[in-house]
Amino acid sequence: MSEAAAGHHEHHWEWSWAPMAVVIGVFLILPLGFSTFFVYENVSLTIALCGIGTPILLAGIAKWVAEGLTVKPLVEGLAGVAIPLFIVSEVFIFLGLFASYWTIRLSAGEMWPPEGTPVFDKSIPLIMTVILVASSITYHVAEVKAEAKDLGSFRNWVMITLVLGFVFLGLTIYEYQHLLHMDFGPSTNSYSTAFYTITGFHASHVLVGLCIFIAVLIPAFKGLENHTFTSSAGVYWHFVDVVWFFVASQLYFW
Amino acid sequence: MKGRLLSAFAGMAAMMSSATGWAQDKLPDPAADWDHLWFEILVDLFVIGGIFAVAAAIMLIKYKAKSPDAVGNGPRLTKVQALAWAFIPATIFMADDFFLAAKGWTLWNTYRTVPENAMEIKVTGSMWNWEFEYPDGTTSTYYPDEATEADKGDGLVVPVGRAVVLRMTSTDVIHSFGMANYRVKEDLMPGRITYIWFNPKEVKNSFVTCTEFCGTNHSRMYAPVKAIAPAKFKEWLKKQADA
Amino acid sequence: MSASTTPAWKEWVFTTDHKRIGVMYLVGSMAAFVVAGLMALLIRVEQSSLGPTIFEDPTVVGDNYNTWLYFHGAAMILAFLIPGLTGFFANYFLPLMIGAADVAFPRINAFSVWLFFVAIILALMGFVIPDTPDIMWTGYPPYSVTTSANTAFYVFTVHLLGFSSILGAVNFLITVIYMRAPGMGWNQLNVFVWTTVAAFVIQLIFIPVLASAVTMLLFDKYLGTHFFDAAAGGDVLLYQNLFWFYSHPAVYVIFLPAMGVLIEVVAGMAKNMVFNYKACVYGGIFGITLLSGEVWVHHLYIAGMPDWIRVGQMVSTLLISVPVGLMVMSLWGTLYRSSITYNTAMLYAAACFFLVLIGGLTGIPLAMVSMTVHLSETSFVHAHFHYIMALFSTFAIFAGVYYWFPKMTGKMANEKIGKLGFLINFAGVNITFWPLFIIGLDGMPRRYWDYEMYPQFEPYHQVALYGAILIAIGMAITILNWIGSAIGGEKASDNPWGAQSLEWTDTVSPPGAGNFKHEIKIAADWTPYNYGK
Numbered sequence A: 001m002s003e004a005a006a007g008h009h010e011h012h013w014e015w016s017w018a019p020m021a022v023v024i025g026v027f028l029i030l031p032l033g034f035s036t037f038f039v040y041e042n043v044s045l046t047i048a049l050c051g052i053g054t055p056i057l058l059a060g061i062a063k064w065v066a067e068g069l070t071v072k073p074l075v076e077g078l079a080g081v082a083i084p085l086f087i088v089s090e091v092f093i094f095l096g097l098f099a100s101y102w103t104i105r106l107s108a109g110e111m112w113p114p115e116g117t118p119v120f121d122k123s124i125p126l127i128m129t130v131i132l133v134a135s136s137i138t139y140h141v142a143e144v145k146a147e148a149k150d151l152g153s154f155r156n157w158v159m160i161t162l163v164l165g166f167v168f169l170g171l172t173i174y175e176y177q178h179l180l181h182m183d184f185g186p187s188t189n190s191y192s193t194a195f196y197t198i199t200g201f202h203a204s205h206v207l208v209g210l211c212i213f214i215a216v217l218i219p220a221f222k223g224l225e226n227h228t229f230t231s232s233a234g235v236y237w238h239f240v241d242v243v244w245f246f247v248a249s250q251l252y253f254w
Numbered sequence B: 001m002k003g004r005l006l007s008a009f010a011g012m013a014a015m016m017s018s019a020t021g022w023a024q025d026k027l028p029d030p031a032a033d034w035d036h037l038w039f040e041i042l043v044d045l046f047v048i049g050g051i052f053a054v055a056a057a058i059m060l061i062k063y064k065a066k067s068p069d070a071v072g073n074g075p076r077l078t079k080v081q082a083l084a085w086a087f088i089p090a091t092i093f094m095a096d097d098f099f100l101a102a103k104g105w106t107l108w109n110t111y112r113t114v115p116e117n118a119m120e121i122k123v124t125g126s127m128w129n130w131e132f133e134y135p136d137g138t139t140s141t142y143y144p145d146e147a148t149e150a151d152k153g154d155g156l157v158v159p160v161g162r163a164v165v166l167r168m169t170s171t172d173v174i175h176s177f178g179m180a181n182y183r184v185k186e187d188l189m190p191g192r193i194t195y196i197w198f199n200p201k202e203v204k205n206s207f208v209t210c211t212e213f214c215g216t217n218h219s220r221m222y223a224p225v226k227a228i229a230p231a232k233f234k235e236w237l238k239k240q241a242d243a
Numbered sequence C: 001m002s003a004s005t006t007p008a009w010k011e012w013v014f015t016t017d018h019k020r021i022g023v024m025y026l027v028g029s030m031a032a033f034v035v036a037g038l039m040a041l042l043i044r045v046e047q048s049s050l051g052p053t054i055f056e057d058p059t060v061v062g063d064n065y066n067t068w069l070y071f072h073g074a075a076m077i078l079a080f081l082i083p084g085l086t087g088f089f090a091n092y093f094l095p096l097m098i099g100a101a102d103v104a105f106p107r108i109n110a111f112s113v114w115l116f117f118v119a120i121i122l123a124l125m126g127f128v129i130p131d132t133p134d135i136m137w138t139g140y141p142p143y144s145v146t147t148s149a150n151t152a153f154y155v156f157t158v159h160l161l162g163f164s165s166i167l168g169a170v171n172f173l174i175t176v177i178y179m180r181a182p183g184m185g186w187n188q189l190n191v192f193v194w195t196t197v198a199a200f201v202i203q204l205i206f207i208p209v210l211a212s213a214v215t216m217l218l219f220d221k222y223l224g225t226h227f228f229d230a231a232a233g234g235d236v237l238l239y240q241n242l243f244w245f246y247s248h249p250a251v252y253v254i255f256l257p258a259m260g261v262l263i264e265v266v267a268g269m270a271k272n273m274v275f276n277y278k279a280c281v282y283g284g285i286f287g288i289t290l291l292s293g294e295v296w297v298h299h300l301y302i303a304g305m306p307d308w309i310r311v312g313q314m315v316s317t318l319l320i321s322v323p324v325g326l327m328v329m330s331l332w333g334t335l336y337r338s339s340i341t342y343n344t345a346m347l348y349a350a351a352c353f354f355l356v357l358i359g360g361l362t363g364i365p366l367a368m369v370s371m372t373v374h375l376s377e378t379s380f381v382h383a384h385f386h387y388i389m390a391l392f393s394t395f396a397i398f399a400g401v402y403y404w405f406p407k408m409t410g411k412m413a414n415e416k417i418g419k420l421g422f423l424i425n426f427a428g429v430n431i432t433f434w435p436l437f438i439i440g441l442d443g444m445p446r447r448y449w450d451y452e453m454y455p456q457f458e459p460y461h462q463v464a465l466y467g468a469i470l471i472a473i474g475m476a477i478t479i480l481n482w483i484g485s486a487i488g489g490e491k492a493s494d495n496p497w498g499a500q501s502l503e504w505t506d507t508v509s510p511p512g513a514g515n516f517k518h519e520i521k522i523a524a525d526w527t528p529y530n531y532g533k
């Protein structure tokens, strides 16, 4: 969009196909993919749905990010306040899950942990904590570099953050495998129920955060960097980091 | 309004003293108390609703536009007026709320305080029928879809004149034990025991209906509740135990 | 992307403009209303006679009835009222009322409306898949976990709508905070804007809790976890607590904007300023928002909660009548010394004065725990919430649509047909729902397609069926009137009612891209209700 047009939004109807594409992608993958797999156990249909959904979703996101970086919003910088507001609702979804865990935990009383719970290796959550905190710091450094218009260092620090995030996810998967090996699965008992749900939910947030970083990184290779976008991604990542303290302290050390 | 407030406090005081114990000779009767309180609430709500409804009706008619371009001329409130128009109604509404709360609380205590010497019956709900177990271990059920009366069973049979407390649980999903005639209901859940009590004060046939959604036959999960003379009850229990 | 090169259909289908998104919300929510209304007709037909009515086999009736009722309840609340009020009205009018060119994040706004659309598609797919959902809109476990029906569709419908609403909440709260026209102070906002803000605050905070609850349901059913499984250390009542922790506040997500729309219509058609604006906003709207989160246990009165919790929540539930009362005072006061023009919009609004009393005041005995042990789960509850939702809130929506019809379409709605539709609707709803109060008091249980034990209720159910048929006729007339008038109505001027709010005074009908012809500046003594003196 040209500079002149940006100043005169009122002259034409704005449109974008990106939101619709993302919704269609999500719709095919999540509700339909899940249902065909778990409810109707029709795996080939699941693969077909996800196979169609994924490219649509990715195309939508790519288009959306591209527009976000180039089209001027009506008022600038509002995403910076929108993310904290969105995080309020994220806090409440975690609260819902924790409240359930506390209810189960407290009503069990002395009978905790329930039968079938193996002894946990407490060093893994500690290592994971260190890694996640480190990634928060590295991303902060990246933001400082971006502020200083040093795009090259910015890219490098974002990449370091990405690596740390993936190591964190890798550790989660490693731990899950280890526990499953000891016959401690989601359906084992009430503790495993809460354990897998909450850590899994947190891990999915880590994954989303990493996807956002990738969406920040790719344009950065083309020399594009949007301050609001970068810092919003950071706020989200710090939130994911803070939540981890609760996850780890409540689930591993209580 | 002052009278209201006073009676609200009186209600609370009565509640507190009643918590110490019931008069032995006279069984409380929550169902009758319910009807009584319902009448009071109706009066209360009709007064409030009536005032507002009449006010709306009068203004809706009276302020019909006199000409197409006439505009309203509502009062511009001063600070004091605005505050008064907020706090005075709020206080009145609140007073009424506390009055109702105190009344409701008093009756609630009657509902939750099981009289001594109550006969205890265990109730088990399952998809989709009721099972009643008497203190001596005798059981009774009801299957509405069976052909003959004998196959259907008798449902819940109780003697008049004695409080009955039901200790209830479910084997599968949530059900709810609702006896419209005795103005009482409570859910049955797997893994928990809930209770209600009622006072079958006269000979009467009524029903218990399942009042929590429990699937295909939810609306057919009911059983008769028969309050019969104590002598007849003894006979029935004996017959039932033998069967 | 200039206007001349973009085909018109793209500008509609892929639109990110708040007005067009608003219209999409209106179309979607009305579609949900019609389908859910047809389900209601089936329900009424089935109940109109003892024993099976529509099918022969009781099991077939039972299963179908449960699916209809599930869809009716879920769609009416989640896909009709909430998106109608916070999707359509908020989208179309909030930016206009605060003098903004659009919302803060137009693409996220489009994202929200598409999430809403696919959620409706998912809910409708529920009718054609094997194992149609039958778990009622409340979806209580253990039933929803043990049933063979498809609980996943319910869960994902809630997820999609919930995510849509959360994003909408962020979007609109930011819009109101940062995009008001220069000079517009907090006391110069339309009451409707305030009610929308309050509704979105509630959505933002409470929806996530519902989302967590249904997610646990999904995991319990399909991944074998034990959140709600008492035998394995879970808690049966946990779900109900989390569900109502959102779903009670949700009724104020409906009530508040409905009240807001109503106050706008009354102020505009009675050409009067809102009475005691500050008490309405800071006492009424803020008070309801604050109290809404502390009363959810009144839906669990018979569920076996500890006694002291039931008493505490009885008191706070009753106290809700104080802030509601303050809003009611402002609504009533707005009539005082006004000058009322009776068109269709005002007729619907006038009816709402009485409907809100019946619907609201019948909530009072329900709030009293000792009364509810009899009334809970009976038709009395039905009558209560249909009066406040199907009558009051729905009529408020209709009043709003008629009131803003000229603005949205640039055409006047046909008054004669409109009034005819109103009369039939008003008669129909009262004939349908009054009998439910009566049989409810006598113990008619909810979610019963058969009532073998209470044959004396049959005549009441029959009357209710006749009422429902009347409503269907009235609704069809109303909807056809809108479609017909939008196409062939008389041309409307920019401000046919002579209202004072920005969407009337400063935009053309219908408003074009970018909304306003010129920069809006708000004077210190301006109000959207600048009538009289």
Ligand code: HEA
Pocket (backbone or CB within 6 Å): B048, B052, B092, B093, B094, B096, B097, C138, C251, C252, C254, C255, C298, C299, C301, C317, C318, C320, C321, C324, C325, C328, C356, C357, C359, C360, C361, C363, C364, C366, C367, C368, C372, C375, C376, C377, C381, C384, C385, C388, C389, C393
């Ligand atoms: C828009 C929707 C809406 C609204 C606004 C309300 C408003 C209220 N509701 Fe209702 N309710 C529902 C929708 C709604 N409800 C639904 C859908 C259900 C059933 C859910 C299900 O199980 O499926 C339900 C069920 C329900 C129950 C549970 C019944 C049961 O299942 O056992 C209760 C119990 O307390 C209750 C109470 C109230 C109260 C006290 C209000 C109050 O907010 C009302 C306040 C209004 C007034 C009081 C009138 C105006 C005020 C004045 C004139 C001032 C003076 C008044 C006094 C001093 C009293 N409602």
Ligand code: HEA
Pocket (backbone or CB within 6 Å): C033, C034, C035, C036, C037, C038, C040, C041, C043, C044, C069, C070, C072, C073, C074, C076, C077, C080, C081, C136, C137, C138, C382, C386, C389, C390, C391, C394, C432, C445, C446, C447, C448, C449, C464, C468, C471, C472, C473, C475, C476, C479, C480
């Ligand atoms: C917004 C909320 C809302 C609305 C508007 C309605 C509207 C109606 N509802 Fe319902 N209802 C609920 C919310 C609502 N309901 C909820 C939450 C429940 C509880 C569910 C549960 O227990 O889980 C419930 C339950 C419920 C029951 C209880 C059944 C039972 O428990 O066994 C009944 C029974 O009579 C009923 C009836 C009706 C009727 C007759 C209408 C009528 O007003 C409907 C009128 C509308 C129509 C008839 C559509 C007509 C339109 C056309 C015909 C137009 C076609 C023409 C063109 C396209 C041009 N509803």
Ligand code: CUA
Pocket (backbone or CB within 6 Å): B125, B126, B127, B128, B174, B175, B176, B210, B211, B212, B213, B214, B215, B217, B218, B219, B221
């Ligand atoms: Cu058992 Cu309903």
Ligand SMILES: [Cu+2]
Pocket (backbone or CB within 6 Å): C247, C248, C251, C296, C298, C299
């Ligand atoms: Cu409620």
